[in-house]
Amino acid sequence: MEHLIRTRDLLKTTLHQSTQLDFQIHQTTTNISRINHTIHSSKSHITNIACKSAIHHHLHLALPPVSAVFKVYQVVDELGNLLSDHPPPDLHHHLSLLKRFQQALTLLTNTSNLAIIWVQDIKQFLNTSDNFYHYNVSKTLNLLHELNGYEQRCYLKHGILRVAFENLKDEFTNLLITNSFPLQVPSTLFSSGDDESDVFDSLPEALPSSVVQNLQAIVACFACNNIDTCMQVYIKVRGKIVEKSLEGLDLDYLEISLTEFDSVQVIEGYIDEWGRHLEFVVKHLLELEYTLCEHVFGQHVDTWTDCFSKIALHSRIQSFIKFGNTVTKGKKEAIKLFKLLDIFAVLNDLRPDFNGIFGGKPCSEIQSQTRDLIKKVVNGACEIFRDLSAQVELQRLTDPPPDGTVPRLVTFVTEYANELLDDDYRPQLEQVLKIHSSWQNDNNFTKGVFSVQVKSIVKSLELNLEIWAKRYEDVSLSYIFLMNTSYYLSKNLNGTKLGDLMGESWLKRHEGYVEYYTTLYLKESWGKIPAMLSNNDRNRITGFNDAFDDVYRKQSGWVVCDKSLRWKTCQLIMEVIVPVYKTIVESGSTHSPNKYVKYSVESIENMLTSMFRSKLDKYGNSIKSTSLMGKIKNVVAGR
Structure with a gap:
């Protein structure tokens, strides 16, 4: 029953x-x-x-x-x-x-x-x-x-279904191979990236829609049997297409390694390339593969995300992440902050794309590696930025310029700060500081932290100037030094982002310092010489000659950096010396004036107007022709 x-x-x-x-x-x-x-x-x-x-x-x-x-x-x-x-x-x-x-x-x-x-x-x-x-x-x-x-x-060997599925596999392979072509690399990847005429307006079609439909039909047939067969073929064919798409780019730099003692300057030229190349790989190449993978295997979520993760490895995405880590390993130096911010900007811009195409479980390793890179970039950038003030203080151990010119550190720090305040870097750095603060559970973080830190760097620099000025044995040279630096800070920062940050009163104060130190310089160097002309005929001329020669000789190697300031200073010296000297030389009260007069009035004027020039042209040219990064290199190298 x-x-x-x-x-x-x-x-x-x-x-x-x-x-x-x-x-x-x-x-x-x-x-x-x-x-x-x-x-x-x-x-x-x-x-x-x-x-x-x-x-x-x-x-x-x-x-x-x-x-x-x-x-x-x-x-x-x-x-x-x-x-x-x-x-x-x-x-x-x-x-x-x-x-x-x-x-x-x-x-x-x-x-x-x-x-x-x-x-x-x-x-x-x-x-x-x-x-x-x-x-x-x-x-x-x-x-x-x-x-x-x-x-x-x-389903056994030579069985009807076994042969039928082998034939379908061949058809699947043939459809892929005959219709798959490498993605054309935009010409912008071979230049500075300023010309965007060749950038994709929209992603091209990876495969014709009719081919995709045929692939979908074959996958659906395999789904009840062995879909891995289709996946293996698909990964092999599309993986090679991804590799061929990158053949036109020289990506050997991705394998460069650095130690903590190596300067990032060794690879700084590759960082901009890295950003453009990574954007192409993620936003164009892998986005195309992600979309195609979803269309072909879309009914099988676990399958197609795993399939895409394997194709992504052919794009060398992990090598791109490795290169970013290489930059973070380099020596901690000022230039490295900008490079870390460049990397952060690229990763931050690509964050939605990364989350979109690498969000699945099969891409968890890439997700983890990317998070680790971002963590290193953020921590490294914050560490360098917060240590800048201390790095400026360390420069106090060095000697000031022997000719009284503006130290390279002054030009470097002010232009470095202006670069940080620029719209290209300030938003990035503020975001980095905010992220780092959130990791530290610091609820007191505000955007003002950035400004306070920049002001702290400038104040450390001002203290350096005061300490350096005291190291000059000749007080007059210390006044020339302070006059030069105050003029540079008041005039060169006026109208800049750093000048706006420091404030108008700060700029006015340094402008007043120029007048103050100029007066002190004239009094200390040339103020006592006219009194020598009040002695008897012989002594007043010979005394003047000796005093003038001594001051002129000492100051012949001194430099006033700005042309207008130099001209003004020379005019003030002439106002102190020339009128009195001219009166004595041209006066008939002397018994034999030509016997003791060493210089004519015209010679004195020419000598005074030619002062403070010896290194000015060389200094001025270097300022005009040297980029900020070049100055950073010079400061680091001590040149």
Whole structure:
């Protein structure tokens, strides 16, 4: 009884499938001689048994499922013959045949399972001594078992399904290879990046839509069997396309390594290239592959994200991350702050793209490596920025310029600060400081922290100037030094971002220092000389000559950096010396003036107006022709 209940349930399950194939069954005109012979033979023997035994009812119930098995097999055999065409004239029709063939195989297996149960029940009721009937029932049962295993055999080597899927794999590969082409590299990647005429307005189509549809259909067919087969082919073909897309770029620099003792200047020229190349890889190349991967394998989320993660490795994305880490490993120096901010700007701009295409679990390693790089960049930039004031203080151990000129550190610090305050860097640095503060759970962070730190750097510089001025043995030279530096700070910073930050009162104060130190310089250097002309005729001229020669000789190597300030200073000296000297020289009160007069009035004027020039041109040219980064290098090198 239990067997009958199981048989009834299985029969209901297969009834629906039998109905679906009823149309194909009735259309089948090909008869297989061995199957027909077995059907008639089995029917004859089973009918004879039914007439002679008590299991007549069971035998009549077994005949329909047995007959159905052989009819289904006829459909399976016909569909199998149609699948042998390769390459298929119509891919979608071929895939439809394959799907129907698989459905027919499933129905064959289920129907044979039902028939086997009925025939096994019959066999149990037969008398083993009735060899003739027992033999024929066993023969029928063996044939049913053979048909029951037909579906499994189709997947074995040289089986119909195995061959069909191999053919589909070849078709999948051919579609990819013949329609995949490398992405053209924009010309901007070979220049400074200022010319954007060649940048993509929108992503090009990776593959024609008709090809994508065919790939989708093949993937859907493989989905119930072994989709990894399609993935392996896809990764291999598209991975090579990604590699070919990058062949035009020289990416060897990505493998450069630095130690903590190496200057970032060694690789600074590659950092801008790195940013442009990474943007191309992420925003264009990988975005294209991400979209295509989703279209082809989109119905299988885990599959297509894993597929994309493997293709992404062909873009050398991890080498790009490695290069960023290389920059963070370099020596801690002023120039490195700008380079870290450049890297942060690139990563920050690409953050939505990174989150979009690398957001899946299969890309977790890339996510982790990127987060680690951002952490190193942020920490490194904050450390350098907050240490700048201390670095300026360390320069107090050095000596001031021997000619009283503006120290390189002054020009460097002011232009460095102006660069930090520029719109290209200030927003980035403020964001970096904010991120770092959030990591430190510092709830007191404000944007004012940035301004306070910059002001602190300038104040450290001002203190340096005071300390350096005291190191001059000649007080007059210390006044020239302070006059030069105050003039530079008041005039060169006026109208700049740093000048605006320090404030108008700060600029006015340094402007006043120029007048103050100029007055002190004149009094200390030249103020006592006119008094010497009040002595007797001989002594006042010879005394003047000696004093003038001494001061002029000492100051012949001194420099006043600004042309207008130099001219003004020389005019003030002439106002102190020339009128008195001219009166004495041209006066007839001397017994023999020409005997003691060493210089004519014109010579004195020429000598005074030519002062403070010896190094000015060289200094001025260097200021005009040297970029900020060049000055940083000179300061670091001590030149």
